[in-house]
Amino acid sequence: MAIAITLRDYLDSAGVRYGVVGHPYSTTSMQTARVTHINSHQLAKAVVLQDSEHYVVAVLPADKRIQLGRLRRKYQRALGLATEEDVGRLFFDCAPGAAPALGSAYGCEVIYDDSLADNEDIYFEGGTHTDLVHLSGGDFMKLMSNATHGNFCRAA
Structure with missing residues (x-):
């Protein structure tokens, strides 16, 4: 079991307790x-989103869908999906499609959905399609303390 080196270093420097959960290869969060x-x-x-100047990692539960229109209106930004090429360049040590929720580890702005805040435990991709990072909900929120948050998703 291994997670992306950049993510591992970020978690280690943050001083939070985390675990790595291996799993069979999967390509979607619901899977x-x-x-x-x-x-x-x-x-x-x-x-991973972008506007004319920045990349933004929107973090939401796997059972939800992002509402880009709501995000655009709330933050008055012309946000759209980042290209696969840009995502690959930003998350250079991650498998395609396995960007971690901790975009700040890669220098990205992060916006998280408020519905994540009440979870006792949080899991997210570790930069592979076979490993998840497990954090307590409190530690996850500690890592999100500088992130913007709001309600921008709906049921899938």
Whole structure:
């Protein structure tokens, strides 16, 4: 079991306790929730967005869908999905499609959905399609303390 080196170094320097949960290869967050038997609301997924100047990692539960229009209106920014090429360049040590929820480890701005705040445990991709990072909800929120947050998702 291994997670991306940049993510590991970030977690280690933050001084939080975390675990790594190995699982069979999966390509979607809902598939990951099924194969790991983790509540999909506790599995945080990252959606990488961009505007004309910055990249933003939107973090929301696996069982939700992002509402880009709501994000655009709330933050008055022309946010759209980042290209696969840009995501690969930003998350250079991660497998394609496995960007971690801790975008701050990669120098990205982060916006998280408020629905994640009440979880006792949080899991998210470790930069691979076979490993999740497990944090207590409190430690996850500690790592999100500088992030913007709001309500920007709906049921999938």
